[in-house]
Structure formats: C-alpha cells, structure tokens
Amino acid sequence: MRSVQLIILQRLGLGLLTLLVVSMVIFIAVNSLPGDFAQAILGQGATPEAVEAIRQQIGLDKPPVTRYFEWLGGAVTGDMGVSFAQANFASNFGSTSNTGVTVVDQIAPRLANTMFLAGVTALIAVPLAVTLGILAALYRNSVFDKAANIFTLSSISSPEFFVAYILILLLAVLNPIFPSLSNIFNDMPFDARLKATMLPALTLTLVVTAHMMRMTRAAIINLLASPYIEMARLKGMSPLRVIVTHALPNALAPIINVIALNLAYLITGVVVVEVVFVYPGIGQLFVDSVKIRDIPVVQACCLIFAAAYILLNLTADILSILSNPRLRHPK
Amino acid sequence: MSALLWIAAGLVGMFAVAWAGRWAGQKATGNAPRFRDMPLAVAFGYVAAVVALVGVLIGYVNAYSADPAIANKYFFLWVAVNGLVIFGIAGWLFRLLGRSVGSAATRKLFRQMPLTASFGILVIILYAILAIFAGVIAPYGQSEILGAANVIPGGNPAVGGDPAYPLGTDQIGRDILSRLIYGAQNTVGIAFVTTLIAFVLGGTFGFIAALVGGWVDQLLSRMVDVLMAIPSLIFSLLLMTIASVWADGEKGLLTLYMILIIAVIDSTRVFRLARAVGSGIVVMDYIEAARLRGEGIRWIMFREILPNATAPLLAEFGLRFCFVFLTIASLSFLGVGIQPPLADWGTMVRDLAPFINFAAFAPLVATAPLMAAGAIALLTVAVNFVVDWMLHKSSGLKE
Numbered sequence: 154m155r156s157v158q159l160i161i162l163q164r165l166g167l168g169l170l171t172l173l174v175v176s177m178v179i180f181i182a183v184n185s186l187p188g189d190f191a192q193a194i195l196g197q198g199a200t201p202e203a204v205e206a207i208r209q210q211i212g213l214d215k216p217p218v219t220r221y222f223e224w225l226g227g228a229v230t231g232d233m234g235v236s237f238a239q240a241n242f243a244s245n246f247g248s249t250s251n252t253g254v255t256v257v258d259q260i261a262p263r264l265a266n267t268m269f270l271a272g273v274t275a276l277i278a279v280p281l282a283v284t285l286g287i288l289a290a291l292y293r294n295s296v297f298d299k300a301a302n303i304f305t306l307s308s309i310s311s312p313e314f315f316v317a318y319i320l321i322l323l324l325a326v327l328n329p330i331f332p333s334l335s336n337i338f339n340d341m342p343f344d345a346r347l348k349a350t351m352l353p354a355l356t357l358t359l360v361v362t363a364h365m366m367r368m369t370r371a372a373i374i375n376l377l378a379s380p381y382i383e384m385a386r387l388k389g390m391s392p393l394r395v396i397v398t399h400a401l402p403n404a405l406a407p408i409i410n411v412i413a414l415n416l417a418y419l420i421t422g423v424v425v426v427e428v429v430f431v432y433p434g435i436g437q438l439f440v441d442s443v444k445i446r447d448i449p450v451v452q453a454c455c456l457i458f459a460a461a462y463i464l465l466n467l468t469a470d471i472l473s474i475l476s477n478p479r480l481r482h483p484k
Numbered sequence: 485m486s487a488l489l490w491i492a493a494g495l496v497g498m499f500a501v502a503w504a505g506r507w508a509g510q511k512a513t514g515n516a517p518r519f520r521d522m523p524l525a526v527a528f529g530y531v532a533a534v535v536a537l538v539g540v541l542i543g544y545v546n547a548y549s550a551d552p553a554i555a556n557k558y559f560f561l562w563v564a565v566n567g568l569v570i571f572g573i574a575g576w577l578f579r580l581l582g583r584s585v586g587s588a589a590t591r592k593l594f595r596q597m598p599l600t601a602s603f604g605i606l607v608i609i610l611y612a613i614l615a616i617f618a619g620v621i622a623p624y625g626q627s628e629i630l631g632a633a634n635v636i637p638g639g640n641p642a643v644g645g646d647p648a649y650p651l652g653t654d655q656i657g658r659d660i661l662s663r664l665i666y667g668a669q670n671t672v673g674i675a676f677v678t679t680l681i682a683f684v685l686g687g688t689f690g691f692i693a694a695l696v697g698g699w700v701d702q703l704l705s706r707m708v709d710v711l712m713a714i715p716s717l718i719f720s721l722l723l724m725t726i727a728s729v730w731a732d733g734e735k736g737l738l739t740l741y742m743i744l745i746i747a748v749i750d751s752t753r754v755f756r757l758a759r760a761v762g763s764g765i766v767v768m769d770y771i772e773a774a775r776l777r778g779e780g781i782r783w784i785m786f787r788e789i790l791p792n793a794t795a796p797l798l799a800e801f802g803l804r805f806c807f808v809f810l811t812i813a814s815l816s817f818l819g820v821g822i823q824p825p826l827a828d829w830g831t832m833v834r835d836l837a838p839f840i841n842f843a844a845f846a847p848l849v850a851t852a853p854l855m856a857a858g859a860i861a862l863l864t865v866a867v868n869f870v871v872d873w874m875l876h877k878s879s880g881l882k883e
Contacts, residue, residue, distance in 0.1 A: 172711045178710060182726060184628050297529060303600060306872060310864035312810050314833060315857035322850065326843040327557050333841070393523075421717040425814050429837075439718070440818050443725045452724055458718045461883055466713075 303338035379455025413469030533810035575603030686751035690758025
C-alpha cells in the first residue's frame with residue numbers, strides 16, 4: 154500500500170510543478186507584449202500622465218519577477234485583478250479606485266455554468282459510450298460494428314460547429330424541441346436550465362462519445378486474445394458474460410483513462426460550442442476577451458483551463474494506477 | 485409527455501416484433517443455429533435497423549414528391565441520402581478504376597481496399613485539384629463583390645436564385661461557389677504548410693532527442709511536456725491574442741504568426757512520436773554500424789532513421805493534418821484565424837450562420853452555412869478514413 158501512496162504523491166507533486174511552470178509560460182507569453190497594459194487600457198488618445206497613473210495603480214512599474222509572484226499569489230488566494238474592459242469603464246466615469254467588478258466576479262458564475270454543461274454532457278456521454286463500446290466489441294466485424302465505426306470516425310473528424318449546426322437544424326429549427334440559443338440566467342428553474350443546456354450538451358456528447366466508444370471497443374478487443382478469455386469461452390459462457398465479467402474489469406484502466414482524457418478534451422471543445430450556442434460559460438468569455446485583448450481575463454481563463462486540464466490528466470493517471478491490482482497489492 | 489408514451493409503446497412493439505420474428509425464423513428453418521442462438525437484443529437490433537431504414541425511405545419519398553424549393557422538413561434528409569449514395573457510388577467506381585488500371589502493385593492495393601478508404605482517396609484528390617487550380621476553376625474572384633447580394637443557392641430564378649451563381653451569393657454579394665473553391669486553396673493550403681513545418685520541427689528535434697539522449701533529451705522532453713500541459717486550442721488562442729498585438733493590423737503578418745504558432749504547438753505531438761519511434765530504431769545494429777563507420781549525426785538521422793520511421797510518421801501526418809486543419813477552421817470560426825478578405829471556410833460558416841434559421845420555410849437558404857462546414861467535415865472525414873485503413877493495414881489485422 155505504501156508504494157501506491159508514494160506513487161500518487163509523486164504524481165500530485167509533478168502535477169503541481171507542471172501547473173507552476175505553465176503559469177510561468179502564460180505570464181511570460183503575456184508579458185512579451187510590446188507596449189504595456191496601461192496604454193491598452195486607456196487607448197490611443199491617453200495623456201502620458203494618465204498612463205503613468207494607471208501604471209502605478211496596477212503595479213506595472215515593478216520588475217517582472219515581483220509582478221509574477223504577486224499575480225501568482227493573487228491567483229492562489231482568488232484575486233485575479235480587474236479586467237481592462239471594467240477598468241476602462243471605471244476610468245471613463247471618473248472613478249479612480251478599482252473597486253468595480255473583478256475578474257473573479259466575472260468568471261465565477263460562468264465557470265459554474267460551464268461545469269453544469271460539462272456535467273450534463275458527462276452524464277449522457279459516459280454510460281452511452283461504454284455501452285456502445287461493449288456492444289461493438291461483442292458484435293465486432295458485424296454490420297452494426299462497421300456502421301458504428303463509420304459514424305464515430307465521421308463525428309470525431311467533423312468540426313464541433315458542423316455538428317452543432319446540424320443539431321440546431323434538426324432539433325431547433327425543423328423540429329422545435331430545444332432552443333437554439335442557450336439563454337441561461339442565475340435563478341433559473343432546473344428543468345428550464347436543463348432544456349436550454351441540452352443542445353450544447355448533445356453536441357459535445359456526439360463529439361466525445363465517438364472517441365470514448367472507439368477506445369472502449371479497442372481496449373476490450375485487445376484483451377479478447379488472452380488465454381483466460383479463451384478459457385471462459387471454452388467453459389461455455391455466453392459472449393456477453395465473457396465480456397462483462399472477464400474482459401471489462403481488466404479493461405477498466407484504459408477505459409477510465411480515456412474517459413478522463415475526454416473530459417479534459419471537453420475543456421477545449423466547450424469554447425467553440427459555447428460560442429455557437431451563445432452559452433454564457435467561461436469559453437465564451439475567453440473568446441470575447443481574446444478579441445478585445447483583455448489580458449487579465451485571458452490570463453485568468455487560460456490558467457483555469459490549464460489547471461482543469463492538468464487535474465483531469467492527473468486523475469486519469471491516478472485512477473489507472475488504482476485500478477491495477479498488481480500495483481494496489483504489491484508482493 | 486404523450487411523445488414519451490409513444491416512444492415507449494414503439495419500443496415495446498419493436499421488441500414484440502423481434503421476438504415474433506425470431507420465433508418465426510426458428511420454425512421456418514427447422515431451428516437453424518442462426519436463429520436458435522440469436523439473443524433477443526440482436527433480433528431487436530435487426531428490427532430497429534429495418535425501422536430506421538423504412539423511416540429514412542419514407543422521408544426520402546416525401547421530399548422527392550414535394551418541390552425542394554418550398555418549405556419541406558425532409559429536404560435535408562433528401563440531400564443527405566443523395567449525397568451519401570452519390571459519394572458511395574463515386575468511391576466504388578474509383579475503386580473499380582483503380583482495380584483495372586495501373587501497375588500490378590496498385591491494382592493489388594485497390595483490390596484489398598474498403599469502400600471508405602477509396603472514397604477518402606477520391607475526396608483528397610478532388611480537394612487537391614480544387615486547391616491547386618482554384619484560380620482557373622472558380623468563376624469569380626474570392627473577394628469580388630458582384631451585383632446581387634443574398635442570392636439563394638440552387639440557381640432557380642423562381643425562388644430567388646440566379647443561374648449565374650449556382651450556389652448563391654452571401655450578404656454582401658460575393659459568389660459562394662467561388663469562395664468555397666478559393667477556401668480550398670487558402671484553408672487547405674495553410675493547414676498543409678503548417679503541418680509540414682510542424683513535422684520538420686517535431687521530427688528533427690524528436691530524432692535528435694532519441695539519438696543524442698542525455699541532458700538534450702531531458703531538456704527537450706520536459707519543454708514539450710510543459711507545452712502539452714496547456715490545451716492546444718486555448719494556448720493558440722492566447723498566443724493569437726499576443727500575435728494580433730504584434731501584427732498590429734497587418735493581416736498577412738497575422739496569418740504568418742498563426743502558421744508559426746500552430747506549427748510549434750503541434751510539433752510537440754510530432755516530437756513525442758518521432759522520439760518514441762526513433763529511440764526504437766537507435767538501438768538497432770545498423771545504427772551502431774553507421775556510428776562505427778564514423779557517419780555524422782545528420783547522415784544517421786536522415787539516411788538511417790528517417791527511412792525506417794516513414795510508415796508511422798506518414799499515418800501521423802494524416803492525423804496531424806486533420807487536427808491542424810480543424811484548429812485553423814475553429815480559430816477562423818471564432819474570428820481570430822485567417823482574416824476576412826481571404827475566403828476561408830471557418831469564417832464563411834460564421835458569416836453565413838444566421839441563414840440556418842430560415843430552414844423551416846426556405847430550406848435552400850439554410851444550405852449556405854452547411855456547405856462551408858460540410859466542406860471542412862468532408863475533407864477531415866476522408867483523411868481519417870484513409871489513415872484508419874493505413875493503420876489497420878499496418879497493424880496486421882488483429883481480431
């Protein structure tokens with residue numbers, strides 16, 4: 154048991170280190186911008202005095218290393234600064250203190266929305282993908298398997314917005330079942346919220362399920378050549394039982410891995426899908442901020458995306474260690 | 485609620501039909517193993533497939549009997565079925581052609597090829613021709629603003645089309661067909677160049693890491709680890725923000741930055757593969773022999789390792805091209821990729837997207853954004869089909 158704990162601790166440490174380095178990469182990338190933030194906040198027509206004032210206010214006169222640690226410290230304690238759009242708004246209306254809306258205030262509700270979307274997607278996609286993957290492995294090389302192969306390959310390789318518009322066409326315009334724009338607000342009843350989230354969730358499901366299903370199928374089929382499967386078959390077990398009670402437990406590690414990796418993939422998929430459906434999530438905020446070059450928000454979103462990505466990859470790693478009995482019970 | 489009841493009743497009915505069908509099969513064939521050992525789920529699968537086929541057929545016939553220009557729910561089904569059948573026949577004919585002409589080796593290749601792969605190769609060839617000869621094939625220029633805006637696709641004057649613009653024009657009067665053709669040149673061309681750069685970068689460094697080993701390998705591998713820890717679309721969006729400040733409104737420069745950014749991000753994936761393949765090859769005897777001969781690092785990389793790593797790298801090239809292509813299309817769709825005067829499929833989808841809301845009463849109008857998105861999907865699907873076949877072939881056909 155000790156060695157497993159050691160491995161897990163090692164992985165956790167490595168994950169933290171990666172996150173630290175990633176935050177450095179993000180900071181360096183953003184700070185390699187020519188000109189500076191103060192100019193960006195105030196625009197072209199700003200007087201030098203005003204630029205200098207803003208520089209002092211957001212601490213741009215300090216050396217980069219100090220600023221990095223201040224930013225990192227702020228990020229850890231939940232203070233990401235004020236977005237340029239908000240600071241600009243405040244300065245235009247004569248307010249000098251940045252007590253306005255902070256980046257965290259902007260991101261928090263949207264992050265919750267995105268989590269909701271990812272959660273709904275995972276709830277639909279994971280059981281569907283595993284079931285379909287088992288079925289495809291069970292009836293491999295049949296017409297069903299070949300059709301599933303073509304269908305999943307197509308939906309993996311289509312861009313998310315193509316799938317999204319096809320779904321809008323079918324389920325929102327031709328047969329008005331779900332709304333094509335996800336209008337989500339704060340105190341919305343759960344069923345209305347679910348209905349508004351359904352189309353983006355289905356789009357992500359289609360993209361993610363295909364990949365998970367192929368991996369589940371491949372993981373099970375890889376095991377079918379092993380001697381103990383042969384033995385189970387010779388005992389006269391039904392094919393379904395052979396797969397569910399003998400092959401599946403041993404295929405669990407790769408399957409869990411693939412599920413976690415696909416949830417991580419959701420993070421990037423969510424950006425495009427949220428833009429298509431105007432879903433008020435963090436991906437939409439990120440793209441909007443990229444367009445208006447609102448650096449503090451871009452930085453914060455990037456850090457959150459990277460952290461979620463690293464965390465999910467780490468979970469995949471740890472779960473696949475835990476699901477391996479040889480590692481759990483070392484001799 | 486009643487809809488759910490109907491669905492439940494339909495499922496129960498299908499199960500009953502499946503059970504009855506299996507029973508009838510057992511009786512008719514004298515309990516042949518095919519029917520005797522059939523689980524109910526499989527019988528249900530057959531019934532479900534038949535129901536789905538009949539449903540599609542009914543929709544198809546309904547669409548065919550009505551005028552496609554006016555409101556018709558089944559119009560898109562009709563288009564999809566026709567497209568699928570036409571592509572299937574085209575792929576089949578192409579495979580037939582490949583089987584009967586050419587050298588013995590290519591004929592053998594085509595004989596073992598599944599229909600999906602021959603379809604994929606056909607599509608790739610078509611796209612290549614379109615991309616190379618776009619200037620000759622396209623009837624109008626890519627940013628040429630013509631007389632009429634919002635001409636409906638289909639070229640039928642009765643419903644607002646114009647035979648001069650077979651696929652219609654967009655909101656400011658640019659010919660959609662010409663823009664689609666030029667889009668092949670711009671989007672596919674840029675994606676191809678980006679993938680090539682990613683391969684040269686990732687391949688070279690990957691082989692170096694495998695060959696030299698030691699601290700060089702450690703340094704390169706850890707750098708790649710860090711770059712891969714950030715989701716690629718997010719990272720490229722972040723870098724594009726910075727690039728757009730650097731480029732300062734110069735669109736050509738911004739496109740160049742985009743190519744470099746995506747190439748560097750994707751080269752990390754190539755690096756991983758090249759290093760893994762390379763370190764398998766480096767321990768071979770012939771590398772040892774080359775080293776003893778006193779060959780330089782460049783000779784060993786390009787004359788000894790590269791020829792033996794071609795097969796996996798080629799398959800990776802197809803997949804990588806798809807990813808790069810989709811990334812560029814997504815960036816353009818989000819408005820930070822290839823910039824407006826150039827025709828590009830991602831941008832076209834974004835610009836034409838509002839038309840999709842007309843689908844219920846004017847289906848032809850709604851096809852405009854789907855054509856651009858479909859053009860992207862068709863190419864990536866085709867490349868994936870070919871890569872899938874290549875991988876399947878090289879994996880030696882496992883069970």
